[in-house]
Amino acid sequence: MQNILLQLAERWIGYKTWLIAAVGLTNDAMHVHGSLLILFLSAVVLRRRPDSV
Numbered sequence: 001m002q003n004i005l006l007q008l009a010e011r012w013i014g015y016k017t018w019l020i021a022a023v024g025l026t027n028d029a030m031h032v033h034g035s036l037l038i039l040f041l042s043a044v045v046l047r048r049r050p051d052s053v
Contacts, residue, residue, distance in 0.1 A: 016030075
């Protein structure tokens with residue numbers, strides 16, 4: 001189980017590194033854009049405004 005989690009983490013880090021290099025933003029900027037994307041997608045799926053609880 002630990003090996004599977006380690007491989008998953010390595011893939012995730014590799015994907016994040018590739019995405020940061022491809023887009024040209026910093027790691028912090030990618031986190032902000034990713035969280036905004038999640039916020040708006042959840043608002044669309046749940047049919048609510050983004051500022052609703």
